[in-house]
Amino acid sequence: xxxxxxxxxxxxxxxxxxxxxxVEKTIRDVCQKFAYxxxxxxxxxxxxxxxxxxxxxxxxxxxxxxxxxxxxxxSITLRPENTAAVVRSYLENKLYSGPQPTKLYYVGPMFRxxxxxxxxxxxxxxxxxxxxxxxxxxxxxxxxxxAIVFFNQLGLSDLNLFINSVGCPQCRxxxxxxxxxxxxxxxxxxxxxxxxxxxRNPLRILDCKQDGxxxxxxxxxxxxxxxxxxxxxxxxGLQQLLTAAGINFTxxxxxxxxxxxxxxxxxxxxxxxxxxxxxxxxGGRYDGLIAECGGQPTPGIGFAIGIERVLLAxxxxxxxxxxxxxxxxxxxxxxxxxxxTAFQLLTELRRAGIAADMDFTNRSLxxxxxxxxxxxxxxxxxxxxxxxxxxxxxxxxxxxxxxQLIAAAxxxxxxxxxxxx
Ligand code: AMP
Numbered sequence: 499x500x501x502x503x504x505x506x507x508x509x510x511x512x513x514x515x516x517x518x519x520x521v522e523k524t525i526r527d528v529c530q531k532f533a534y535x536x537x538x539x540x541x542x543x544x545x546x547x548x549x550x551x552x553x554x555x556x557x558x559x560x561x562x563x564x565x566x567x568x569x570x571x572x573s574i575t576l577r578p579e580n581t582a583a584v585v586r587s588y589l590e591n592k593l594y595s596g597p598q599p600t601k602l603y604y605v606g607p608m609f610r611x612x613x614x615x616x617x618x619x620x621x622x623x624x625x626x627x628x629x630x631x632x633x634x635x636x637x638x639x640x641x642x643x644x645a646i647v648f649f650n651q652l653g654l655s656d657l658n659l660f661i662n663s664v665g666c667p668q669c670r671x672x673x674x675x676x677x678x679x680x681x682x683x684x685x686x687x688x689x690x691x692x693x694x695x696x697x698r699n700p701l702r703i704l705d706c707k708q709d710g711x712x713x714x715x716x717x718x719x720x721x722x723x724x725x726x727x728x729x730x731x732x733x734x735g736l737q738q739l740l741t742a743a744g745i746n747f748t749x750x751x752x753x754x755x756x757x758x759x760x761x762x763x764x765x766x767x768x769x770x771x772x773x774x775x776x777x778x779x780x781g782g783r784y785d786g787l788i789a790e791c792g793g794q795p796t797p798g799i800g801f802a803i804g805i806e807r808v809l810l811a812x813x814x815x816x817x818x819x820x821x822x823x824x825x826x827x828x829x830x831x832x833x834x835x836x837x838x839t840a841f842q843l844l845t846e847l848r849r850a851g852i853a854a855d856m857d858f859t860n861r862s863l864x865x866x867x868x869x870x871x872x873x874x875x876x877x878x879x880x881x882x883x884x885x886x887x888x889x890x891x892x893x894x895x896x897x898x899x900x901x902q903l904i905a906a907a908x909x910x911x912x913x914x915x916x917x918x919x
Pocket of ligand 1: 579610619620622623777778802803806807
């Protein structure tokens with residue numbers, strides 16, 4: 499137990515943390531260009547927030563939350579997603595009193611008691627974006643465009659964007675009735691989850707991945723046929739905007755979110771080569787959520803992207819950066835006497851902003867050269883007996899193999915000049 503982490507968790511080790519930093523840097527670059535600002539909310543919240551904000555009939559709330567009672571007898575839950583917490587923070591910190599929309603992004607770990615497999619973990623990471631306070635389809639198109647630009651910037655282009663409209667509390671009850679009528683004589687053939695969904699939340703039957711349920715939902719009525727005028731024109735508006743921006747999409751009438759506060763736009767981005775876990779981004783509009791959490795009725799839309807899946811896709815496509823830990827100089831003292839001079843030089847280099855390291859384990863010169871190549875280091879600064887006596891350093895360019903003796907006092911300036919070349 500002591501040497502094994504809990505099921506569904508993973509360590510991000512030094513040989514891969516650079517890939518995470520690369521993806522996170524891309525997130526920050528793209529969000530900055532789209533004028534979204536970062537929000538950091540706590541890892542845990544009151545359980546009640548998720549019961550309200552995600553919905554008591556969802557799989558997340560029914561089966562997947564890490565909930566515990568703290569020492570003050572409060573029910574606390576590790577966040578399984580972050581939209582509810584962003585909405586809580588928006589209300590608590592009165593972000594609505596500034597200019598709207600409030601455009602936010604977050605990056606961080608989420609926790610779900612899921613069945614672990616490749617691309618599915620119990621602690622996983624999401625990059626998400628939320629825009630609160632704008633109701634028109636243009637912000638929906640902007641959010642979708644942000645996700646696409648993010649994937650494209652990483653080099654992933656083989657993406658499928660699916661969109662749908664899930665209507666609103668005005669038009670959905672009509673659809674709900676026609677859906678219940680459609681499934682009425684099929685209830686016995688549905689999975690047990692869907693049997694209970696039939697009464698509580700029949701839209702979610704369309705979302706079920708069980709073979710029987712998928713088969714029986716063929717031919718089910720489409721919500722798109724029941725949309726009210728406002729939802730209909732929002733959906734048409736979104737399609738026009740995406741087309742104008744050159745963003746390809748497919749309408750998927752089975753894409754649903756069954757809860758009342760999800761409204762209008764729902765979308766998903768799939769990266770097919772990932773197979774069973776091909777969903778890399780899920781999002782939608784939630785015009786009823788802020789009121790559900792106790793605020794004034796305020797529109798909102800957002801998405802979440804699973805970072806582990808993005809990394810899997812990048813790895814499959816060989817799109818990960820190859821050089822992660824490069825340094826400018828490796829200082830190689832030969833013999834115990836050279837250690838102090840080497841350390842002094844190392845400190846000077848670092849103070850000057852040069853990425854540098856040195857040998858700390860008395861390796862032989864040959865072993866040090868091999869070690870320096872692993873970073874890789876651009877130069878090796880060799881300090882042996884001769885160099886010590888002359889207050890010089892032998893600089894070896896690891897790319898070209900050329901060597902040059904440089905006065906120790908001039909090393910920083912010399913290196914800065916070399917690195918500009
Ligand atoms: P959701 O919040 O369920 O809409 O999920 C949004 C995205 O988060 C999905 O498209 C996945 O990329 C990712 N995701 C969801 N659950 C997991 C999980 N258990 N492990 C890894 N990634 C996940």
